[in-house]
Amino acid sequence: MAHPNPPRLFGLLLALLGAALAVGGIGLLRAGDSAYFLVVGLGAVAAGVLIALGRLLGAWAYGATLVVVVVWSLAEVGADLPELLPRVALPILIGVYVFSGRIRDRLA
Numbered sequence: 324m325a326h327p328n329p330p331r332l333f334g335l336l337l338a339l340l341g342a343a344l345a346v347g348g349i350g351l352l353r354a355g356d357s358a359y360f361l362v363v364g365l366g367a368v369a370a371g372v373l374i375a376l377g378r379l380l381g382a383w384a385y386g387a388t389l390v391v392v393v394v395w396s397l398a399e400v401g402a403d404l405p406e407l408l409p410r411v412a413l414p415i416l417i418g419v420y421v422f423s424g425r426i427r428d429r430l431a
């Protein structure tokens with residue numbers, strides 16, 4: 324059962340961000356680039372929709388997407404902090420917010 328006051332706006336914004344990443348990822352994939360943005364975008368869409376619906380599974384879906392972001396980024400650039408930081412900083416900050424009391428407590 325969903326929480327009576329789910330974070331609908333945040334979930335919608337996360338889903339829109341994910342959709343933009345996925346659409347861009349399709350273009351990059353067609354150009355011969357990696358599927359990174361498509362995969363991460365689809366994960367963010369799924370997480371955003373579930374969060375907007377008030378489902379705790381949305382937080383865990385974002386957590387799984389965050390793991391993909393970090394592992395994929397480490398595989399591509401290693402531990403080179405100037406290369407790694409721009410790839411993981413915003414997704415980690417979003418993850419901190421998702422798992423904070425402001426969002427997670429409003430999910431069931």
